[in-house]
Amino acid sequence: MTDALGKRFFENGKRATAAVTIQRSAEELYAVWCRFEDLPRFIDDLESVTRTGEELLWKVKGPGGRSYSWNARIINDEPGRMLAWRTDDEGVPNAGSIRFEEQPFRRGTEVHVVVEYLPPGGTVGDVFAKAVGKSPEGMLQRGLFQFRQMMETGEVATSHGQPVGANARRTDRPGEGERATDTDLQDIARKENGR
Amino acid sequence: MRAACWQGKQDIRVEDVPEPQIINPRDAIVRITSTAICGSDLHLYNNFFPGMQRGDVMGHECMGEVVAVGSAVKTLREGDRVVIPCVIACGSCFYCKKHEYSACDNSNPNQVESAAVLGYPGSGLFGYSSVTGSYAGGQAEYIRVPFADFGPIRVPKGIPDDRVLFLSDILPTGWMGAMNCGVQPGDVVAVWGAGPVGQMAIRSLLIQGAERVIAIDSLDDRLKLAEQAGAETFNLEKGGVYEFLLEATGGRGPDSCLDAVGMEAHGHGAVSIVDRVKQSVGIETDRPHVLREAIRCVRKAGTISLLGVYAGTVDTIPMGMAFNKGVSFKMGQVRVHALQHMLLDMILKEVIDPSEIITHRLDLEQAAEGYRMFNEKTDNCMKVVMKPGLAASAA
Numbered sequence: 001m002t003d004a005l006g007k008r009f010f011e012n013g014k015r016a017t018a019a020v021t022i023q024r025s026a027e028e029l030y031a032v033w034c035r036f037e038d039l040p041r042f043i044d045d046l047e048s049v050t051r052t053g054e055e056l057l058w059k060v061k062g063p064g065g066r067s068y069s070w071n072a073r074i075i076n077d078e079p080g081r082m083l084a085w086r087t088d089d090e091g092v093p094n095a096g097s098i099r100f101e102e103q104p105f106r107r108g109t110e111v112h113v114v115v116e117y118l119p120p121g122g123t124v125g126d127v128f129a130k131a132v133g134k135s136p137e138g139m140l141q142r143g144l145f146q147f148r149q150m151m152e153t154g155e156v157a158t159s160h161g162q163p164v165g166a167n168a169r170r171t172d173r174p175g176e177g178e179r180a181t182d183t184d185l186q187d188i189a190r191k192e193n194g195r
Numbered sequence: 196m197r198a199a200c201w202q203g204k205q206d207i208r209v210e211d212v213p214e215p216q217i218i219n220p221r222d223a224i225v226r227i228t229s230t231a232i233c234g235s236d237l238h239l240y241n242n243f244f245p246g247m248q249r250g251d252v253m254g255h256e257c258m259g260e261v262v263a264v265g266s267a268v269k270t271l272r273e274g275d276r277v278v279i280p281c282v283i284a285c286g287s288c289f290y291c292k293k294h295e296y297s298a299c300d301n302s303n304p305n306q307v308e309s310a311a312v313l314g315y316p317g318s319g320l321f322g323y324s325s326v327t328g329s330y331a332g333g334q335a336e337y338i339r340v341p342f343a344d345f346g347p348i349r350v351p352k353g354i355p356d357d358r359v360l361f362l363s364d365i366l367p368t369g370w371m372g373a374m375n376c377g378v379q380p381g382d383v384v385a386v387w388g389a390g391p392v393g394q395m396a397i398r399s400l401l402i403q404g405a406e407r408v409i410a411i412d413s414l415d416d417r418l419k420l421a422e423q424a425g426a427e428t429f430n431l432e433k434g435g436v437y438e439f440l441l442e443a444t445g446g447r448g449p450d451s452c453l454d455a456v457g458m459e460a461h462g463h464g465a466v467s468i469v470d471r472v473k474q475s476v477g478i479e480t481d482r483p484h485v486l487r488e489a490i491r492c493v494r495k496a497g498t499i500s501l502l503g504v505y506a507g508t509v510d511t512i513p514m515g516m517a518f519n520k521g522v523s524f525k526m527g528q529v530r531v532h533a534l535q536h537m538l539l540d541m542i543l544k545e546v547i548d549p550s551e552i553i554t555h556r557l558d559l560e561q562a563a564e565g566y567r568m569f570n571e572k573t574d575n576c577m578k579v580v581m582k583p584g585l586a587a588s589a590a
Contacts, residue, residue, distance in 0.1 A: 023289055108289060142307045145316070149301045153285040153342070154267065155219045157304040157319065162331040162339060163212040165200030168250030 009095045013116045016136035020144040023108040026100035042150035043143040198335035199562035204242040215339035220267035223343030229356035230257035232579040246324035255281035255321040256364040257333030268344045277347035280531035281364040283319035286345035297528035303328040357550035368529040369395025375500035375525035376451035387485045388455035389417035416575040448494035457503035483509035501526035558586040
């Protein structure tokens with residue numbers, strides 16, 4: 001199986017992959033993903049994404065409350081099918097792609113993400129690895145699950161901020177009030193559900 | 196507000212916790228009027244299920260009155276009386292569209308963690324550990340209900356809580372277990388476990404047309420209740436379940452065997468002792484005594500319906516016998532949303548009255564006592580229903 005990244009970008013680069021199937025058309029999913037600035041609204045691990053032309057500034061929430069950022073540029077854009085980007089910055093070498101593959105007989109659209117990065121320990125470029133912690137696959141998968149929740153239900157499932165009793169390890173803050181959710185995205189999610 | 200919190204193995208404490216708030220647009224807040232202790236709560240109580248954290252609010256079988264709804268909830272309004280399904284389902288994913296609500300793709304916020312523990316990303320449940328989403332449960336004065344525009348079922352005013360409460364879990368669970376037997380005219384079905392779920396399954400099997408239902412348990416009061424519902428009974432303390440069932444079915448074995456006991460089965464004999472040792476040291480998580488016995492007893496090409504609950508791995512399952520007999524296995528968490536409307540209708544038409552099994556009505560403040568009684572089965576405890584403020588209203 002090929003992926004949107006195709007070739008390897010870095011000598012000794014590591015690859016992390018994740019996939020999910022979403023009950024929406026490839027066109028819809030591609031269209032929402034292209035609004036990079038909106039991704040942090042439903043992907044918790046993203047702090048912000050800023051797009052300027054073909055340039056993307058990614059800011060990711062890393063372990064321990066630190067944030068990590070890097071510049072990338074879009075290197076491949078096939079509407080309704082895939083997007084790919086890579087860094088030119090020597091300090092944070094990584095490349096990523098997302099591919100949308102609609103399945104027959106209303107089985108939804110497969111969404112595959114591939115990220116290539118340099119593992120920690122090298123002389124340069126362990127920022128990405130630090131940002132994703134011990135499990136890049138876990139972070140990508142969590143992001144894709146949240147993408148699916150947003151696209152299929154109009155909101156991101158959460159139990160943060162719920163009541164807990166004494167000795168709780170969680171540090172949830174109760175009473176934050178209803179989370180603002182993107183109404184456009186809710187409309188997309190509701191469209192096929194007839195709600 | 197007050198809530199029953201998990202503080203460790205066999206340690207439930209009613210504590211002051213913050214009241215829940217609307218977090219997502221599809222949420223509702225429900226003021227609890229009745230909340231039950233479920234057999235599957237005992238798996239948490241005895242620490243047989245992974246992912247519980249101190250302070251977690253217990254409970255997944257509850258009902259009450261809607262007091263607030265999120266901006267996207269158009270199907271419920273304040274004052275509605277609702278029963279809340281124990282499983283949380285979004286209503287719009289691949290599985291929900293196929294009515295496989297307990298396999299919902301979107302209701303568990305901790306899917307990555309869930310996959311690491313269970314081996315697949317499970318769906319959300321109320322009050323059932325981080326593995327199913329860390330949702331605060333319903334043994335409390337209030338509960339936050341996600342996807343409230345899809346799950347809760349409205350019940351008419353006037354009908355007592357006790358008669359509709361079990362639409363949340365054990366009634367649809369028992370009904371689904373019975374359906375999974377695929378009852379044909381003339382069928383004989385053996386049910387292991389005459390506890391709350393077994394009782395619901397027995398009644399469901401008879402409604403679904405089973406010719407005979409044989410209830411197997413070690414507690415006489417539970418067998419008596421099964422008998423009142425129309426079942427034949429066998430006390431397994433007598434030993435010889437296999438011999439009894441073969442004799443009772445003219446040497447065929449039951450057409451279907453239904454396991455309403457699961458991972459904490461009390462078996463007899465050497466293998467059972469090995470199970471207990473393995474479970475206590477963590478090599479084996481579940482004690483599958485009933486499953487083994489069901490494979491042995493069921494007729495050739497029969498069906499085994501598992502309601503469990505099973506949570507982990509089991510050893511020494513006679514797969515060769517199951518294969519060569521051509522046994523079908525059906526199992527899984529209850530698809531509450533698919534069954535609750537039909538079952539509510541049957542309750543209203545008095546075809547079934549689930550409240551028959553309630554033995555204890557307690558105040559929420561007595562949760563620790565309720566758990567202890569239900570776990571140790573003292574005072575013939577079959578089913579505990581708790582009501583916040585019961586003691587005050589009775590005084």
